[in-house]
Amino acid sequence: MSPETSLATELQSRMRDVPDFPRPGIVFKDITPVLADPVLFQRLIHAMAEPFREQRITKVIGVEARGFILGAPVALALNAGFVPARKPGKLPHRTVAERYSLEYGSDGLEMHHDAVLSGERAIIVDDVLATGGTAEATAKLLAQVGGELVGFSFLIALGFLDGVKRLGAQRVHSLITL
Numbered sequence: 001m002s003p004e005t006s007l008a009t010e011l012q013s014r015m016r017d018v019p020d021f022p023r024p025g026i027v028f029k030d031i032t033p034v035l036a037d038p039v040l041f042q043r044l045i046h047a048m049a050e051p052f053r054e055q056r057i058t059k060v061i062g063v064e065a066r067g068f069i070l071g072a073p074v075a076l077a078l079n080a081g082f083v084p085a086r087k088p089g090k091l092p093h094r095t096v097a098e099r100y101s102l103e104y105g106s107d108g109l110e111m112h113h114d115a116v117l118s119g120e121r122a123i124i125v126d127d128v129l130a131t132g133g134t135a136e137a138t139a140k141l142l143a144q145v146g147g148e149l150v151g152f153s154f155l156i157a158l159g160f161l162d163g164v165k166r167l168g169a170q171r172v173h174s175l176i177t178l
């Protein structure tokens, strides 16, 4: 078994499926047991950063809230800066904004207008890719400020929801596809 396969297998066995959360009919992928294991946490951060190591990434954008947990250490692993994409009304400085819908509702995201400079090479990091609405909105924030989107790094892609197709399969990396 390759190291990647065994990491994916281990991640799958350690995360929790929570039926009917946060709404009836949704099976929630709970990654908190994975985060609580320091060895597994380090391995997954390394694996999420790996495809982008030689890509001259200068900014990693993490999406509130679970994308912060993964995005900040991925940024350190790539010697890049970290940029938070936050829910509306949380960032203090001038922002760019987008609205989007997701598997269980609709929401908005904002980013500081000067957090990524024009032409900077950036990736977007989150825990779960479901419909792709969140990731697509984050890519639009980056486009608004003129950053170059190199790719996306997710822990989990829910394949049946077609988020990968929406984002362009060649740019999307995920450790697990379910």
Ligand SMILES: O=P(O)(O)OC[C@H]1O[C@H](OP(=O)(O)OP(=O)(O)O)[C@H](O)[C@@H]1O
Pocket: 063, 064, 065, 066, 067, 101, 102, 103, 107, 126, 127, 128, 129, 130, 131, 132, 133, 134, 135, 163
């Ligand atoms: O591909 P999509 O259908 O857009 O869904 C994926 C998004 O949903 C979850 O975030 P959520 O908005 O639940 O926020 P949280 O991280 O604060 O729990 C997850 O962390 C992704 O950001």
Ligand SMILES: Nc1ncnc2[nH]cnc12
Pocket: 026, 027, 028, 029, 030, 102, 103, 128, 130, 131
């Ligand atoms: N099923 C799911 N589990 C965890 N996070 C999600 N974000 C969107 N869909 C999700």
